[in-house]
Amino acid sequence: MTDTWKTINSLASNLSSRSQLPIEQQWLVQVVKLQEECGEVAEAAIGALGENPRKGFSHSWDDVRSEACDVIVTGMVLLARMGGDPEWFFREHLRTLAARPTNQPKEA
Template sequence: MDDTWKTLNSLAQHLDSHTAMVGEQRWLVQIVKLQEEVGEVAEAAIGALGENPRKGRSHDWDDVRKEACDVAVTALVLLVRMGGDPRWFFEEHLRMVAARTQPRPVAP
C-alpha cells in the first residue's frame, strides 16, 4: 500500500504544479473532477446495459470497473491535495465504516 500512496502523492503534486489555484480552490476543482468521473461510471453502466437507444451497448462491465477505479483514484487524490495525513484519515474512516456494518448484539 505504500506504493499506492506514493503514486497518489505524485499525482497530486503533478496536478498542483499545473494550476495557479491554491488551497480550497484546488480542492473544489478536484471535487468537480470527482463528479465528472462519477458521471463517466454512470455512462459506462448505461452503455453496458445498452440502455441508451442512440448508442446501444457502447461499453462493457470492464469499462465500468475502469471508470470506478478512476473515481477511487480521483477521490484519494482529493484527500492528498487537502493535506494532513490522507492515509491515516482514509484508513480511520474505513475502520469506522466497517464497524458500522458489524452485527449488533441482540438484547436478551
C-alpha cells in the same frame, strides 16, 4: 497500500504544482473532477446495459470497472491534495465504516 499512496501523492503533487489557483479552489476543482468521473462510470454502466437508445451497447462491464477505478483514484487524489496524512485519514475512515452495526455479522 504504501506504494499506492506514494503514487496518489505523486499525482496530487503534480496537479497542485501545475495550478495557479488558490489552494481551496484547487480542492474545489478536484471535487468537480470527482463528479465528472462519477458521471463517466454511470455512462459506462448505462452503455453496458444498452439502455441509451442512441448508443446501444456502447460499453462493457470492464469499462465500468475501469471508470470505477478512475472514481477511486480521483477521490484519493482529492484527499491527498487537501493535505495532512491522507493514508491515515483514509484508514481511520475505513475503521469507522467497518465498525458500523450494519457491518457486523448477524447472530445465529
